[in-house]
Amino acid sequence: MAVVLVVGCATRLAYNNLDVWLSYRFSSYVSLDSSQDSAFDRGLDRALAIHRRQELPKIHRTIDDLQADLLTPMTFSQMQEYYTVFTRLGQDSAAILADPLADLLVSLNEAQVAQLEGHLRQRFAEYDQKRAKLSQPEKLAKRAERLQDFTQDWLGSLTSRQEELLTELAGYQLEMSPVFRSLRNGYFERLKQLMENRTSPAFKAQFTQLMRDMVALNSPKYQAEIRFYLNRRFELMRRLNHTMSPQQKAFLNRKLVNLRKDVALLINQ
Numbered sequence: 001m002a003v004v005l006v007v008g009c010a011t012r013l014a015y016n017n018l019d020v021w022l023s024y025r026f027s028s029y030v031s032l033d034s035s036q037d038s039a040f041d042r043g044l045d046r047a048l049a050i051h052r053r054q055e056l057p058k059i060h061r062t063i064d065d066l067q068a069d070l071l072t073p074m075t076f077s078q079m080q081e082y083y084t085v086f087t088r089l090g091q092d093s094a095a096i097l098a099d100p101l102a103d104l105l106v107s108l109n110e111a112q113v114a115q116l117e118g119h120l121r122q123r124f125a126e127y128d129q130k131r132a133k134l135s136q137p138e139k140l141a142k143r144a145e146r147l148q149d150f151t152q153d154w155l156g157s158l159t160s161r162q163e164e165l166l167t168e169l170a171g172y173q174l175e176m177s178p179v180f181r182s183l184r185n186g187y188f189e190r191l192k193q194l195m196e197n198r199t200s201p202a203f204k205a206q207f208t209q210l211m212r213d214m215v216a217l218n219s220p221k222y223q224a225e226i227r228f229y230l231n232r233r234f235e236l237m238r239r240l241n242h243t244m245s246p247q248q249k250a251f252l253n254r255k256l257v258n259l260r261k262d263v264a265l266l267i268n269q
Contacts, residue, residue, distance in 0.1 A: 006124065015266055020043040022097070026104075030116040036107050043100025051096050052266060058089055060263045067256050079234040087216050094211040101211075102204040105195065113195050120188060128181070136174070144170035155244065156251040162231045165240045169233065176229050179222050186221070187214050 023041055025044065031214075032040065062085055069078055108116065144167040152158055152164060158166075173180075189208055194203060197257075213219070217226050244252070 001127050012017055014125075015262075016269075018050055025071060026101075029109065029119040030112050032104075032112075036104060039107070040100060040104045041214075044097075044105055044263070047096050047100050050095060052269075055089065055093055055096065056215075056263055056267045058092075060260060060267065061088065063256055063260045063263065067260070069251060070252065074238060076234050076238050079237050079241075080230075083234065090215045094215045098208040098211040099204070102207045106198050106203065107205065108198075115190060118194070124184065124188070131177075134139055135207065138166070139177075140170055140174055143173055146170075154252055155248040158255040159243065160243075161238060165236060169236050172229060172232050173237070176225070179225050179229075183217060183219055186219060201252065 005063075019041065022044060023037070026040070062082075066082060087227075133144065144163075147166040147170055148158060148163055150230075151162070187210065191207075194206055194210065197203060219226070
């Protein structure tokens, strides 16, 4: 689903303004001079042109395949396969965007690096503090509500059984929170270490690998826990898929048709 969102939240307008959004988001973490800002904008333009030409056709084909497979109830293996396919697409998209971002990071001076790391650390702390104020039932309810809202966008109205399944998924995610937090902190430490050697010829390749690992939740230390969580999620999503009514299937198909049309139009712009 990350790849679907990269397409621009199913709107061509958002995708066509993705360079502006990315530049704006990065500027909220570090102040750039005019030269850095211009170089970053040019790099984003080149990266998104490559993404449009190279990655959007892959996304289009995958959505088409998904529509065909959704005509019958999906199996555990199919859930696993589509996770792998969409994760790989997400990694490839991240790798393309990593190129201009790596160039920008190389250009940062020590004060800018400190500002970037400080803002990231502050955002993490604010998020952790906000979550720490909630009880476990409150965390579960909030996460379940978010999952249900997201699913309603794709299926329409949900049944009570489907809401129960999504609450179950929220519980899986809540159990994994310590692992997800450790992954985040580990990726941050890797970024800090990379930034200490950002003038190295190997920096861009190492930074790109970090981006790919983040998208796929790769971590040797936690790979067993991640695999266990994903398998539970695949099985739950299989059960959720089997509860879909004809109306929900039609609703989802219309959403995917519109998304596929948007991607096709973006490819041919």
